[in-house]
Amino acid sequence: MRHQDESFSQQLANDSRHHFIEYIRNREEEKDLACFVDCITGLTTVGFGDAAENEEYYSTLVSFLRSPCLSLERCATMSTMALATLLEGVLLWCTTLRVPPEGVVAPIERTLLARICSFNDPGSTLDSSEELAESVCRLVCLQRASEDLRRAAAQALGKIILHAEAVAEAWIPTAQQDLSFEVVALANAERESKHMNTVLRYCAALQQSGMLHLVEGLRM
DSSP states (O other): HHHHHHHHHHHHHHHHHHHHOOOOOOHHHOOHHHHHHHHHHHHHHOOOOTTGGGGHHHHHHHHTOOOOOOOOHHTTTTTHHHHHHHHHHHHHHHHHHHHOHHHHHHHHHHHHHHHHHHHHHOOOOOOHHHHHHHHHHTTOOOOOHHHHHHHHHHHHHHHHHHHHHHHHHHHHOOOOOEEEEEEHHHHHHHHEEEEEEHHHHHHHHHHTTTTTGTTTOOOO
């Protein structure tokens, strides 16, 4: 049964890869950003197989990767998490296809850097959202991303960790008349556990990225 499941999964991946590549062959210069993102993410998920070693497929994939739809104006319409996910996929494509990433990812990185720097600005009143936190946690570990982007992401993540700790320290559990003591206690414990796990995950990302030294002097 397990072997059958693995065979089915592999066949599904092969079929998906074939459909993505056939679509790309007919749309080498993709003008629709949504379709571009879907193909980048889709082929990243199912894997390239031996497509990158096929001369015909290789040139097609490289042309698609350099599609004109990836512009600053288009990137500005995407959410921060969508941009971070796209950057991760595009960097993987660049690695697999042996394409220098700088020119390809420039619009994505410039958009992300502008948003993160706005948050990092000492005078900024922007609140950290869960989306921003998860995005910079992802970005800081992208080894092939630019140094400037990773440093900004690390500083933002450090600021987010400090803010989360300050909020946790200031939070005071309150009893609720319509709930029993046990229910409230369990809810409070779950909240504290979730907070601790999140902070530990962010700290682990900083540690693994080699960027921890950039946030050691940060203060709220």
